[in-house]
Amino acid sequence: MINADAVSAAVHDSFDRVVRDLTELVAIPSVSASGHDPAQVERSAEHVAALLRDAGLEARVTSVPGPDGPGRPAVLAHRDGPVGSPRVLLYAHHDVQPVGDPSKWRQSDPFTAERRGERLYGRGTADDGAGVISLVHALRLAAELNDGQLPCSVTVFIEGEEEVGSPSFEAFLDAYREQLEADVIVVADSSNWRVGVPALTTSLRGVIQVDVRLDVLDHALHSGQYGGPIIDAVTAMCRLVATLHDDVGDVAVPGLVSRPVAAGAPDYSDADFRADAGVLDGVRLAGSGELTARLWTKPALSVIGMDVTPLRVAGNVLAPSCTARLSMRIAPGQDPAAALAALSTHLETHAPFGARVTVSAGEMGPAFDGGADSPAARAAHWALTQAFGTEAVNIGQGGSIPFIATLKQTFPDAQVLVTGIEDPDTRAHSEDESMHLGDFERIVAADVLLLARLGGVASAD
Incomplete structure (x- = not known):
């Protein structure tokens, strides 16, 4: 039998190796976005496959064509457990985001992991290099502590294109459905509540993205000669966007689902949230109701881009058209197609001064509602609590991981668990991404115990 003390000791004794493996993975700039070197993503996949082979699994690099061309390389690995044991699918991704503005990183090379205090900095240290490496070493140690055999039959799927959708x-999934089918699916790509407080993610908002174009003229006009009777397209777009929220900041689009946060969620004070998010003094928080509901189980809507004339080339003209890109997060239980229809209808019926509005749908991903009372979820809570020495909590995520709903739809009988290593200071996707080393050690132990x-x-002892 495997007990928590033995697992913690084994992880601690080999933790230098764990960090070294993460540092080597971070050194591969596996940016999957277009315009970056695809050979580095291939190199990263081969590196991860070698790590899994060293952990005792059969592993290979493979890919399948996507809707727009060849798929990026993924790693597929497997090792049998005892006859009749549960089938477990472990997921993480080895691709990373671009570095952003290099001048905003404290280290000279974002792909050279750098330890500062209790944190390891570098692109991919947390998202999702820590997820990959924690699974690799959890598999190695689970076998070592169980007389050389894994407790379960395990398949590992390390994706190479999560950061590009x-x-x-x-x-x-269609190509490898038989190999990937499992009783339990563990997605290692989320976060904990705080440093030292482990969490199981039980809900994720979905995402709807649209481009809305507003036209008022068939050509640009002199702003002095024609301004007054005509509202330019940029001003009209501002008026249209302003209709998307009410006076307290709640989304004002009819037909969207909201719901309360599930039981077992932690409290989140306004002060803690303001500190975590870096909200400036004097800026009021928007919306009504529980803060966690506003973050996890109510819709949110943001303007993430707008085509307007840059200041450096601005002239005294009335813009004939303007396009804005909107990102709407939808609550668990919301049908994405219905949400898209509701948003489109709202935009079309609120066109300022009769302006022409054209809505073009972009990304559309469903929400996820995993629940917290399945046998696998109870096992995960136990493992996290044992490894961290602190009671695990249930959290939601305001962000979206649409493929999790796809996994659930493809394997409806599987129990899906969403875990992770990030914390409020991680800054995933941003400059100075980092991961807390103490939590990294504990998450490896939790994976072994799970x-x-x-x-x-x-062993319960």
């Missing part, structure tokens, strides 16, 4: 994900619990070889 997983375009070939559904095709990959496999042991699912396989029935975990």
Whole structure:
């Protein structure tokens, strides 16, 4: 039997190796976005496959065509457990975001991991290099502590295109459905509540993205000669966007779903949120109701881009058209198609001064509602609590991971768990991304204990 003390000791004794493996993975600039070197994504996949082979699994690099061309390289690995043991699918991704503005990083090279205090900095240290490496070493240690055998039959899927929307994900599931089918799916790509406080993510908002174009003229006009009777397209767009929220900041689009936060969620004070998010003094928080509901189970709507004339080339003209890109997060339980229809209807019926409005749909991803009372979720809570020495909590995420809903739809009988290593200081996707080393050590231990619990070889002592 595997007990928590033995697992913690084993992880601690090999933790230098764990950090070294993460540092080597971070050194590969596996940016999957277009315009970056695809050879580095291939190199990263081969590196991860080698790590999994070293952990005792059969592993290979593979890909399938997506809707817009070849899929990026993924890693598929497997190792049998005892006959009749649960089948567990472990997911993470090895691709990373671009570095952004290099001058905003404290280190000279974002792909050279740098330890400062209790944190390791670098692109991919948390998202999702820590997820990849924690699974690799959890598998290694689970076998070492269980007389050389894994407690469960395990398949590992390390994706190479999560950061660009997983375009070939559904095709990959179709191509490898038989190999990927599992009783429990563990997605290692989320976060904990705080440093030292582990969490299981039980809900994720979905996402709807649209471009809305507003036309008022068939050509630009002199702003002095024609201004007054005509509202330019940029001003009209501002008026249209202003209709999307009410006076307290709640989304004002009819037909959208909202719901309360599930039981077991932690309290989140306004002060803690303001500190975590970097809200400036004097800026009021928007919306009504519980803060966690506003973040996890109510819709949110943001303007993430707008085509307007840059200041350096601005002239005294009335803009004939303007296009804005809107990103709307939808609550668990919301049908994405219905949400898109509601947003489109709102935009079309609120056109200022009769302006022509054209709505073009972009990304559309469903929400996820995992629940917290399945046998696998209870096993995950136990493992996290044992490893961290602090009671695990249930959280939602305001962000979206649409492929999780796809996994659930493809494998409806599987129990899906969403775990992770990030915390409020991680800054995933931003400059100075980092990961807390103490939590990294504890999450590896939690992964070992989860496999042991699912396989029935975990000691309660």
